[in-house]
Amino acid sequence: MAVQVTTTWLGEMRFESTNPSGHNLFIDAGEDNGGKGEGYRPKALMLSALAGCSGLDVASLIKKMKLEVDDFKIEIEANLTEEHPKYYDKVAMHFHFYGSDLNEKKLQRTVDLSIEKYCGVMEMFRQFSELDVQTHFHSK
Template sequence: MEFIMKENGFTANFEYGTLHISGNEEFGFRPYQLLVSSIAVCSGGVLRKVLEKKRIVYKDVKVTADVTRNPEGAQEIQKVHMHFIITGSNISEEKIEKSLAVTRKNCSMVQSVKDSIEITESFEIIEG
């Protein structure tokens, strides 16, 4: 990966397109947003694969992420709490709990930060 400095941040060109990164939201994604997005989307993608392998039928999965940052110093991320909203019919809470445990172990982003950022999860099932 190559990151090119611009007046108000950096850009990186990828196959999908150009990513603009800046400490100022007016000029690009903030670094902490990208880190939290990586954790949440990696977890959501792994959960999708786990649900499919377990043949758990679902219609939709949404992930929200609450972030706790250190108010002093560098404002580093201390905690990310992800809440998974799974829509489907006849989905067992026990199966989702087990699926999230497998997800946690297999998400490369969670495994990369688990010793420095507290990662927690919760979920709800919406019948539909």
Template sequence: MSQPVEERREKLPIAVRVKWIDGLRFVASDEEGHSIVMDVSKEHVGQGSGFGPMQLLLVAFGGCTGVDVVELLGKERQRLEGLEIRVSGERAPDPPRAYSRVIVEYALKGEGLKDEAVHRAIKLSQEKLCSVGATLRAKGEVSYNYSIQRA
């Protein structure tokens, strides 16, 4: 049950602050001083000056799984020289228009990268480690693929 901000006393471990700037533009910040601008596209009456909230879910997914893959390949002593992750999504037509389908495409670069190690790292991230992916998977389908460029 919601209460006015003044009456709330409980603080959960992860917190961000979202402040309205103007129009449909907001700035989100955390307790460490990081910030990001959010806006909606001009076609949706925004200024297009930042990521949209739904885009940020895809950004978070890419970052979350990227961290997993880099760490896991490092533990496997794989020499990763580059990683680019493209995350695309399709939203349901009706409100709340959650993502119904998400595709994650990994492009890895590195001399001697073993296909088995890459596959294992990505699968582990997708199926067990990445909490953002688990959140998106709860409402929709998530699929992934990867390619390896030998340097």
């Protein structure tokens, strides 16, 4: 299945990028790199893609398994190499689940299925990063 994205220069350091969903996004450099900070930074966008990919998997599995979860979030911390080309060589991903009746075993299974089987972005990150995935449960 081919996916097409078109990214168009809007002048200075700003770009607009299409998405197959029909929603466009803007990319811009920070002021320290000649931009105005009016869009996403490309490398940080990769981390959002990783969290979004895995998050969609987990949300779908929560629904399928009929699990009780009040809320969940994914926090990512990544180390950027010093030399060019700079890339993320270490990525720590923390899943946080909140609720009064959390089934920790099944929720851990949703995370495991996402990171081991379903999340294609995770598989891409495995090619260049050392990954550390942790799950945290917060009872209300």
